[in-house]
Amino acid sequence: MKVTGKTAGKLAKWGALLGLLSTLHGIVPSGQAEAAGNVKINVNLAAQGPVMDNKHEMINVWDFRIHWTSEATGRPASYFATQYPFVKNVQFMTATGGSAERDLFVNPNDRSTMTDYKFDELLTALHNVVDQGLKPFIKTGAVPLKFTANPHISSAFGVNVRPPDNYDVYYNYIKAIADAVVAEFGINEVKTWTWGVLTEYENADWFIAADGSPNTTKIAYFKLYDYTVAALEAAIGANNLNVGAHSMSVINALWDERDFIDHVATGTNYKTGAIGTQIDYLAASYYDGAPGVGSSGNSFADTINLLRDKAHSVGLTNLKFGIDEGRILNGPGDDNRALFSRIVAHSYQGTYDAKLFKIMNDSQIDYLSTWGLSTEAFWGGVTPVSTHIANLTYKMVGDHRVGLAVTGSAADPANEIDGVASFNRGTNTVHVMTYNHNPNMNANVTETPTLTIDNIAPVSGNTVTVKQWIVDDTHGNFWQTWVNDVVARGMQNTAYSWSKYSMEVPKYLVHASDRNYWYSRESVYKALATITPTTTTATVTGNKLVLQPTLTTHGVVFYEITNATNTVTTTPMTDDLNDWSKTYAHSSGLAFDTANASVLGDNSRVTRKNTNATPAEHVIYKYPGIRSFSATGLFATHAEAINNFKLYTSPNGTTWTQQTGWTSSDAPINGGDWTRRVYTLSSVPAGTEYVKVEFPTGGALSYSPQLSKVNLNYVYNHVVNPSFEDNTASVQSPSSWYTTGKDLSGDYTEGGAYNGSYKLVHWKNAPYETYTYQTMTGLSNGLYTLKAWVKNDYGGLGTAYMQAKDYGGSGVTTNIPTASAWTQISIPNINVTNGQCTIGFYSNSPASRWYYVDQVEFVKQ
Numbered sequence: 001m002k003v004t005g006k007t008a009g010k011l012a013k014w015g016a017l018l019g020l021l022s023t024l025h026g027i028v029p030s031g032q033a034e035a036a037g038n039v040k041i042n043v044n045l046a047a048q049g050p051v052m053d054n055k056h057e058m059i060n061v062w063d064f065r066i067h068w069t070s071e072a073t074g075r076p077a078s079y080f081a082t083q084y085p086f087v088k089n090v091q092f093m094t095a096t097g098g099s100a101e102r103d104l105f106v107n108p109n110d111r112s113t114m115t116d117y118k119f120d121e122l123l124t125a126l127h128n129v130v131d132q133g134l135k136p137f138i139k140t141g142a143v144p145l146k147f148t149a150n151p152h153i154s155s156a157f158g159v160n161v162r163p164p165d166n167y168d169v170y171y172n173y174i175k176a177i178a179d180a181v182v183a184e185f186g187i188n189e190v191k192t193w194t195w196g197v198l199t200e201y202e203n204a205d206w207f208i209a210a211d212g213s214p215n216t217t218k219i220a221y222f223k224l225y226d227y228t229v230a231a232l233e234a235a236i237g238a239n240n241l242n243v244g245a246h247s248m249s250v251i252n253a254l255w256d257e258r259d260f261i262d263h264v265a266t267g268t269n270y271k272t273g274a275i276g277t278q279i280d281y282l283a284a285s286y287y288d289g290a291p292g293v294g295s296s297g298n299s300f301a302d303t304i305n306l307l308r309d310k311a312h313s314v315g316l317t318n319l320k321f322g323i324d325e326g327r328i329l330n331g332p333g334d335d336n337r338a339l340f341s342r343i344v345a346h347s348y349q350g351t352y353d354a355k356l357f358k359i360m361n362d363s364q365i366d367y368l369s370t371w372g373l374s375t376e377a378f379w380g381g382v383t384p385v386s387t388h389i390a391n392l393t394y395k396m397v398g399d400h401r402v403g404l405a406v407t408g409s410a411a412d413p414a415n416e417i418d419g420v421a422s423f424n425r426g427t428n429t430v431h432v433m434t435y436n437h438n439p440n441m442n443a444n445v446t447e448t449p450t451l452t453i454d455n456i457a458p459v460s461g462n463t464v465t466v467k468q469w470i471v472d473d474t475h476g477n478f479w480q481t482w483v484n485d486v487v488a489r490g491m492q493n494t495a496y497s498w499s500k501y502s503m504e505v506p507k508y509l510v511h512a513s514d515r516n517y518w519y520s521r522e523s524v525y526k527a528l529a530t531i532t533p534t535t536t537t538a539t540v541t542g543n544k545l546v547l548q549p550t551l552t553t554h555g556v557v558f559y560e561i562t563n564a565t566n567t568v569t570t571t572p573m574t575d576d577l578n579d580w581s582k583t584y585a586h587s588s589g590l591a592f593d594t595a596n597a598s599v600l601g602d603n604s605r606v607t608r609k610n611t612n613a614t615p616a617e618h619v620i621y622k623y624p625g626i627r628s629f630s631a632t633g634l635f636a637t638h639a640e641a642i643n644n645f646k647l648y649t650s651p652n653g654t655t656w657t658q659q660t661g662w663t664s665s666d667a668p669i670n671g672g673d674w675t676r677r678v679y680t681l682s683s684v685p686a687g688t689e690y691v692k693v694e695f696p697t698g699g700a701l702s703y704s705p706q707l708s709k710v711n712l713n714y715v716y717n718h719v720v721n722p723s724f725e726d727n728t729a730s731v732q733s734p735s736s737w738y739t740t741g742k743d744l745s746g747d748y749t750e751g752g753a754y755n756g757s758y759k760l761v762h763w764k765n766a767p768y769e770t771y772t773y774q775t776m777t778g779l780s781n782g783l784y785t786l787k788a789w790v791k792n793d794y795g796g797l798g799t800a801y802m803q804a805k806d807y808g809g810s811g812v813t814t815n816i817p818t819a820s821a822w823t824q825i826s827i828p829n830i831n832v833t834n835g836q837c838t839i840g841f842y843s844n845s846p847a848s849r850w851y852y853v854d855q856v857e858f859v860k861q
Contacts, residue, residue, distance in 0.1 A: 037411035039449035043421040043432055045566035046455040047403030047628050047682065047713055052422055054397045055360045056390035058137070058369035059084075059378070060091035060325060063102070064125040067378055068092075072128035075379065080132040084373055084387065086394035090129045091137035091324065091369060093199055095122065096177060098142030098159030104177065111146045114169050119180045126181060130189065138181075139246070140174060140228055141198035142206065147173070156205040163209060163220035171227045171271070178235030191240035195232055196324070197225045199246055200285060201260065202253040214255040222263050223270040229278050230271040244281035246324040249306055251297030258310040258598075265314035279316065281366075282307045283324035290330045291348050291501075292439035300356060301363040305601065308364075313598035322367040327386075328352070331499030332441060340502035341372030343386050345479045347554035349503070350385035350471045351437035354556050357393050358420050361401060375505050375525075382478055382525045384503045385556075388471045392558045396431045399424040400572075403628070403682070404432070412445035414438050417551065421453075423566055425716075428459050428778075430561040436551035443553040451547040455567045456540055459778075463537045464545065464564045472555035476531035478524075485521065489514070533560075543567050565778075571717050573623060575710040578604040582710075584622035584653075584690065589613045593706060599670045600634055605706035608695055616646075617695040619707065622653065624785075624859050625715030626688040629681040636704035638673040643696040645705065647681060650690040657685065676708070715859050718776045718784075719839070722856045724749045724758045734760065737774050746770030746843060754789040754822045754854035762800070762843040763850035773840030775806065776858060779832050786839055786858050787826040790816050792851035799844040800851060804858075808833030816841075816851045 061067050068090070080087055100108045106116040129136045142159040145151045147170055151160040164170040182190050200206050201221050209216040225245060232241050247257035264277045284303045288294055298306060304321045311319055327342040328349075343349055356368060370390075374381035399422030406418055419434035436447050458464050473480050482505065491514065493500065498508035509515045538545055538561075545564075549557040575582040577592070586606075593607045608617050626649070635642045648656040659681055667676045684691070693707060720736040727735050730750045737760075739747055746768040753759040762770055786804050795818035804827055805811030814827050830837065841853055 037415075037447050037449070038408040039410055039417050039447055040407045041417070041419060041434060041449050041451045042403075042405045042407070043430075043451070043453040044403035044405075044455060044682070045423050045430065045453065050401055050572055052361065052396045052399050052401050053366070054086055054088065054394060055357055055365070055367055056086045056370070056394065057088040058091055058322065058324075058367045059087055059089070059373065060093055060137075060369045060371060062093055062371075064092040064095055065101075065121060068125035068128050069121060071379055072132075073124070075128070075132070077131055077133065079379075080134060083383075084378075084391070086390050087134060087373075089135045089137045089194060091139060091194075091196075092122075092125065093139050093325075094142055094157075094159060095138050096140045096174070097144035097147075099153070100145060102142075102159065103144040103146070105144065105146065108145050114146060115172070115176075117173070117176050117180075119177060122177070123180065123184050126185070130185065135192055135194070137194040137196065139196035139199060140177075141224070143170065143224075144173070150210065152208075152210075154205050159206070161204070161206060161208050163207070163224060167223050167227045167270070170224070171231045174228050174231035175235050178232050182235055187236065187240060190236055193242070194281075195241065195243040196283070197228045197243070197245050199324075200248040200253070201225075201245055202255050202257045203248045204254040208254065218255045218259055221260065222267065225260070225264070226270040226272070226277050230269075233278065238278060241278065242280045244279050244283065244319070246283040246285070247307070249284035249298065250286050250295055250303045257307070261307070261310045261316065262314060265311075265316055279319065281320040281322065282311060283322045286323050286326035287329045287342065288327070290336070291328060291332050291344060291346070291352070291441050300359050301365070304363060304365050309598050309601045312603045315603075317603065320366045322365065322369065324369050325371065326368065327370070331501035335493050335496070335500050337496070337499035340498045340504045340507050341370070341377070343370070343372060343384065343503040344499075344501040345375075345384050345482070345503040345505065346441055346501060347385055347471070347473045347477055347479065348441050350389050350477075350556050351435045351554045353386050353389040354393075354433060354435040355416070355418070355437050357389070357433075358418060361420060372504055375503060375507075377504060377507075381504075381506075382522060383476075383529045385471050385477055385479075386503065388469075388476050388531055389556060392469060392471075392556075393420075393433065395558075395560060396420070396422045396433075398426075399429070399431060402566075405682075406449075408449075410436075410445075410447055412438065412443060412447075412553070414440065414443060415445060415447055415553065417447055417449055425565065428563060428565050430456065430559070430564045432559040432561070433556065434549055434551060434558075435556045436553055438553050441554075445553055446555075447551045448548060449551065451549055453545040453547070453561070455543055456545050456561075457543055457565055457567050458540055459563050459565050461563070463539050465535065465562045466538045466547070467533045467535045467560040467562070468549075469531050469533045469558040470555065471531060471558075472552045476529055478526070478528040481528055482525060485517075489517065540564075571714055573621075573712050573714065575621070576602075576604065577606050577707060577709065582621070583619055585620040587613070587615075587617045587619075589617045590619070590695075593703060600674060600706075600708075601669055601676075602634070602708045605634060605708045607703045607706045609702060611699050611702050612697055613695075614697075616697050619693045619710075620653070621691045621710065621712060622689060623712060623714035624689060626684055626691055627713045627715070628683060629691050629712045630710070631679045631693050631707065632709040633677045633679065634669070634704070634706040634708050635675045635677060636673070636701055637675045639704065640700050642675065642677065643699055643705070644677075645679065645696065645707070646694040647679060648692040648694065649684050649688045650692070651685075651688060653690045656692060659684065718779060718858045719856045720774060720776075723753065723756045723854055724760050725756045727758075730758060734758075737772055739770060739772050741770045741842075743768035743770050747772045747841075752852075754791070754852075756854075760841065760853040761850060762841065762845070762853075764847065766847045767845065768847075769844045771840050771842045772853075773803075773838055775836060775838040777836045779835050779837060780860070781808075781832050781835060782860055783828075784830045784832055784837065784858055784860050785826055785828045786830060786856075787824055788841075788856040789822045789824050789854045790819065790851055791822045792816055792818055793820045794818070794849065797843065797845045797849050797851060799842065801842050802827065803840050803842060804830045805838050805840075807831070807837035813842075822852075822854070
């Protein structure tokens with residue numbers, strides 16, 4: 001900124017190939033047994049990871065007419081922001097056709113005209129989404145009836161599964177829809193929306209050619225995607241378009257979904273004749289069969305990894321990956337019916353969703369869409385445990401994830417105790433979510449782990465404020481009381497049209513008398529479903545905070561700890577080893593291997609050129625104040641046993657100490673022919689500035705092992721928006737930086753950065769005086785170093801320097817040098833004595849003289 005010195009559930013069955021489920025559970029017991037366990041949960045605020053994003057941003061609706069036309073019209077504009085602040089996008093599934101009810105025409109069955117378009121209901125629904133401050137996600141398809149001479153209606157989903165007879169006619173239809181929304185909402189709004197082409201594109205219940213051939217069907221979908229994207233690009237503009245596709249992927253289907261990824265990356269576009277087609281995200285479906293019954297196909301993470309690995313292997317490395325529909329298909333075995341919104345109202349869903357949240361963060365899955373948020377889907381009703389978990393985890397958005405480790409044994413061996421923790425330095429807040437998940441809905445053993453938060457300190461005083469939310473059978477949950485009411489009323493399975501475990505209770509009750517009873521008691525259920533936090537203060541001793549959560553089976557405890565900072569703040573670094581840019585040095589006998597990317601799950605790895613180099617091949621990393629380190633190795637275990645990498649640390653790059661206290665975890669890849677081993681040093685000696693990974697010598701294969709990825713955490717950089725990336729665009733006023741001086745237009749950001757996409761520029765076509773700065777507060781007193789990468793090809797800058805001031809001592813500067821290559825400049829030994837410092841870049845320069853700035857660092861020495 002500038003200153004002058006004066007920001008209805010899915011109503012159809014899913015086509016998964018599942019048989020009968022075994023009987024698992026009955027009515028849930030109300031009591032919880034306590035037993036001895038020795039579980040310890042350790043949170044390390046010094047082990048700082050990536051910034052956490054919103055995993056629950058998406059909801060989807062089977063038919064937009066059900067919840068987003070008359071039902072949504074006239075609702076308070078703040079409804080979603082108040083009830084479901086985590087929701088940002090509303091996905092309309094199969095929004096543009098496939099049946100007489102869905103097709104957007106005056107007369108869907110009249111084949112004498114193909115252009116009697118009628119978009120009013122869609123536009124109304126889109127207005128209702130936008131009026132809630134949300135962004136539409138329009139999924140095109142299935143193909144309208146009149147576009148297919150012989151439509152075939154899927155028995156599973158009730159839509160036409162045939163391709164269009166004429167793709168140009170279909171192109172005109174999609175373009176007309178996009179033109180209509182642009183005319184209605186304006187391009188600045190529409191360019192923030194998302195588009196998708198068909199649902200589960202390789203599922204024959206959604207799309208199949210008349211001859212039933214997998215290859216014919218596959219080609220038909222390629223055409224459908226290419227023509228749809230071309231139509232959207234024509235109406236919206238390719239640069240304004242966010243478009244992708246949704247496969248099933250959790251189980252095998254009619255054809256291999258990875259062939260589509262090949263097509264959009266390297267295939268010939270059926271509409272334009274160019275190579276490739278725009279794609280911005282890939283999504284899949286994921287369903288467990290029932291509570292406690294896993295998927296009949298891939299695991300949750302592997303479902304996405306199937307798509308990600310293929311995308312990376314063909315060069316599509318910047319896509320988002322999400323779950324467009326999912327959770328749990330059916331209730332447990334005592335009724336074995338489909339769940340209305342694929343969500344149970346039982347507390348099982350709370351810990352199930354907490355576990356999925358952890359997996360999404362572990363596996364870099366961007367979002368998990370949901371079919372419903374209350375017992376009435378969205379508008380009104382009672383809030384279930386799954387929505388509580390989404391609301392609580394939304395508190396973590398913008399935090400840095402921090403280390404969380406679980407040790408010891410649970411009282412019930414089937415209890416899975418785990419969690420996720422995060423820290424936000426800007427708000428001095430720690431968040432910790434812990435859960436006790438058991439695959440048996442009837443399990444009832446409570447766990448009482450010891451939760452220790454290390455490297456924590458109060459911002460002021462010696463206490464922190466601890467706010468605690470509990471979600472389990474008796475906190476924030478109406479389910480047990482409803483079950484008791486069901487028993488008292490003598491209701492049998494015939495009283496339900498869907499699984500009796502479904503979250504949307506009044507939607508599945510067959511008899512009006514039962515529905516009336518539910519509504520007569522709804523205020524009671526709402527009160528029971530309310531979660532109210534308890535707030536206490538806790539003393540921090542020796543930079544540790546010890547808490548004692550009580551985790552009933554299927555219980556979640558969520559902490560928000562304020563007035564808290566970390567004693568050692570670190571920044572994460574991840575090196576995917578696509579090049580040498582993040583390494584400090586490496587030996588000459590190493591090479592990048594980019595072959596077999598889809599098999600090994602990595603586009604680029606480092607391997608030896610020969611097996612017996614002397615000294616051993618190595619890679620060195622240099623970062624200030626390294627605190628923790630991990631490395632991923634790939635081993636061809638079909639040919640030979642694992643011969644481990646060696647890990648060394650050094651304070652100066654000269655004296656090296658081998659570290660033997662690492663832990664490792666293994667996973668088979670490529671059908672078990674290879675093994676992925678992750679080495680972890682959770683802490684390193686104080687003063688570590690260098691880490692070396694040394695390859696083993698000997699072995700039968702020079703290409704085994706391979707170094708796949710390196711992660712480390714190093715001392716925190718206090719500069720906000722240090723690389724000028726936060727605006728995600730070239731701007732006049734970079735976020736968190738201020739400008740003063742005579743010429744407020746003398747600085748801006750643009751592309752061509754040293755690192756990332758954007759850099760700071762000082763330039764004007766007339767003589768100018770400009771100062772770009774930011775002030776950091778809340779610093780611990782001590783010595784700091786200010787660094788930045790700069791570039792200036794011509795010199796003649798007049799007066800140009802980097803400065804540190806207002807830190808309790810005299811201001812210090814260093815001049816911007818004439819350097820045609822990026823050059824790092826620094827000011828060491830800045831002695832902060834008042835908890836703050838202003839850093840800045842000054843120019844008093846002739847016309848058209850310039851310099852660039854990127855990657856500014858202010859770190860404690």
